[in-house]
Amino acid sequence: MTKDFDFVIAGGGVAGAVTAALLARQGRRVALVDHKRPNPLDPKSEFDPRVVAISPGARNVLMAAGVWPNVPADRIGPYARMVVHADGGRVEFSASQHGLEHLGWIVEIPALQAAAWAFLDNETDVALLAPAGVTAFETRRNRLQLDIDPGDPLRTKLLIAADGARSRLREQADIEADLWHYNQHALVSHITTQQANPGIAWQRFTEPGPLALLPLADGRSSIVWSQPAECAQALRDMDEADFLEELNDHQDAPFGPATACTRRYTLPLVRRQSRQLVSGRLALLGDAARTVHPLAGQGLNLGLMDAAALAEVLTDWQGEEDPASALARYERWRLSAGTLIAGGIHAINEITAGNPLGRRAAAIGFGAASALWPLRQLFVERACALDSDSPRLARSVP
Ligand SMILES: Cc1cc2nc3c(=O)[nH]c(=O)nc-3n(C[C@H](O)[C@H](O)[C@H](O)COP(=O)(O)OP(=O)(O)OC[C@H]3O[C@@H](n4cnc5c(N)ncnc54)[C@H](O)[C@@H]3O)c2cc1C
Incomplete structure (x- = not known):
């Protein structure tokens, strides 16, 4: 019917x-x-x-x-x-x-x-x-x-x-x-920082592309880092310690460096x-x-x-x-x-x-x-x- x-x-x-x-x-x-x-x-x-x-x-x-x-x-x-x-x-x-x-x-x-x-x-x-x-x-x-x-x-x-x-x-x-293919991928993950994010949306236009740290309800930050596709994929696949070092080289948010991250994903933009x-x-x-x-x-x-x-x-x-x-x-x-x-x-x-x-x-x-x-x-x-x-x-x- x-x-x-x-x-x-x-x-x-x-x-x-x-x-x-x-x-x-x-x-x-x-x-x-x-x-x-x-x-x-x-x-x-x-x-x-x-x-x-x-x-x-x-x-x-x-x-x-x-x-x-x-x-x-x-x-x-x-x-x-x-x-x-x-x-x-x-x-x-x-x-x-x-x-x-x-x-x-x-x-x-x-x-x-x-x-x-x-x-x-x-x-x-x-x-x-x-x-x-x-x-x-x-x-x-x-x-x-x-x-x-x-x-x-x-x-x-x-x-x-x-x-x-x-x-x-x-x-x-x-x-x-x-359609515009950016040849960029967004790398996303949730990070723990030295202090809890107190409710600041922080963004930097880094050399490879824009990086955002966004406050999650539990004090961690969600990151979105847009990069040329091959760089984003390399960051996704490297060891956590190397990734955190790379990330901290590009961010100086007032809640301190990242100390841990969840699984990283990349999405084409x-x-x-x-x-x-x-x-x-x-x-x-x-x-x-x-x-x-x-x-x-x-x-x-x-x-x-x-x-x-x-x-x-x-x-x-x-x-x-x-x-x-x-x-x-x-x-x-x-x-x-x-x-x-x-x-x-x-x-x-x-x-x-x-x-x-x-x-x-x-x-x-x-x-x-x-x-x-x-x-x-x-x-x-x-x-x-x-x-x-x-x-x-x-x-x-x-
Ligand atoms: C890295 C990244 C960060 C982002 N950050 C933000 C942000 O901070 N703020 C913001 O506002 N946006 C952000 N966005 C964008 C946001 O995620 C999307 O705009 C939004 O999720 C799209 O929602 P939608 O309901 O239009 O589509 P979708 O979530 O794609 O939903 C489409 C639905 O249609 C269904 N469907 C498909 N075909 C059919 C069919 N023939 N019949 C029935 N059902 C069908 C699918 O199953 C699906 O459930 C971001 C995107 C990315 C990639």
């Missing part, structure tokens, strides 16, 4: 699951489809290597979606200070100077995803279909007909593709994406930008819409802004109306916001990685930025997703 939904969301990563929660809160009938049902978070489990920095605006969206309260407090690493260095130049941001309690929170992706699915489990208007995938879709009058494997076909008014960076639905809709975010009754969001270099910790934050923006443009949409004008607004809004942020991040990486003159220029820029108050304020508002271009849900504390 074919079931009817207002929205079907393909992809129950954090971006897709939060979109499902926001739309369910509008009283819509939603189906969320994913290849894998995420495991509930085991409170005793070791911290997952995949962590993200969540901005204040993104946290507001997670609150509005009912997801944030399900993340255990002992898995959330708040930070009220951010320090960025490049070749002698340094800029420091402190939350209180900008009227904020925190500048962000470091959280594991599986903890966020489990929290979102736990919320959705209690929503009667949401069908969670997992393990299953959307394998094909076609337009039939004012509905889309979807093939689900395994499972019965579904009918929906709108299909939301949140199926990640290599989105199959984006391909099936013939939406092109521009690719910037992707979909040329369209909408095709008929299909909308892309999250990594399916774009991926960005991790140096500014913005990827998932952009995905959560997509979720809030889509929910906002659809607030007054009556299901029987043509959604074209609401979707066109979503596409204009999120293409321009995403391109601006992704372009800025891309430029910083291109200027600074492997380029001493570029790092010197960045240092001068940081010095100037730190002295110019309106510029700092603008930067903080934008990075925190609290500026006037951010969706309403991001700007209002629930």
Whole structure:
């Protein structure tokens, strides 16, 4: 039997699951489809290597979606200070100077995803279909007909593709994406330092690429060190003692040198930008819409802004109306916001990685930025997703 939904969301990563929660809160009938049902978070489990920095605006969206309260407090690493260095130049941001309690929170992706699915489990208007995938879709009058494997076909008014960076639905809709291969890999690990990280997000533009130390809830720091692929792989494979020596040669965070690390992983870095975010009754969001270099910790934050923006443009949409004008607004809004942020991040990486003159220029820029108050304020508002271009849900504390 074919079931009817207002929205079907393909992809129950954090971006897709939060979109499902926001739309369910509008009283819509939603189906969320994913290849894998995420495991509930085991409170005793070791911290997952995949962590993200969540901005204040993104946290507001997670609150509005009912997801944030399900993340255990002992898995959330708040930070009220951010320090960025490049070749002698340094800029420091402190939350209180900008009227904020925190500048962000470091959280594991599986903890966020489990929290979102736990919320959705209690929503009667949401069908969670997992393990299953959307394998094909076609337009039939004012509905889309979807093939689900395994499972019965579904009918929906709108299909939301949140199926990640290599989105199959984006391909099936013939939406092109521009790719930039950085020939860089991000090396990630959790490190113990001489003193506990007191809540500082610390970043240095090192010779091989940007290095970030981000505070975990237990006082350790999560590192993300972007490097040419072969250097990152060599760092991953060397002895722990040699790796720590190399790391400590490049970092002088105020909480001291690293004394131990967890298993190291490397991930290839690719910037992707979909040329369209909408095709008929299909909308892309999250990594399916774009991926960005991790140096500014913005990827998932952009995905959560997509979720809030889509929910906002659809607030007054009556299901029987043509959604074209609401979707066109979503596409204009999120293409321009995403391109601006992704372009800025891309430029910083291109200027600074492997380029001493570029790092010197960045240092001068940081010095100037730190002295110019309106510029700092603008930067903080934008990075925190609290500026006037951010969706309403991001700007209002629930
Ligand atoms: C090293 C590194 C550091 C990062 N740091 C940060 C940070 O500090 N802050 C930040 O905001 N971002 C950061 N990011 C980016 C962030 O991790 C991603 O943007 C985010 O996790 C993407 O979430 P998503 O839900 O869009 O996609 P995904 O997490 O990829 O989820 C996609 C889901 O779709 C499912 N799926 C796929 N195909 C189908 C189908 N046909 N049908 C149904 N389901 C399907 C998959 O099973 C998966 O669950 C970082 C990234 C990297 C690599």
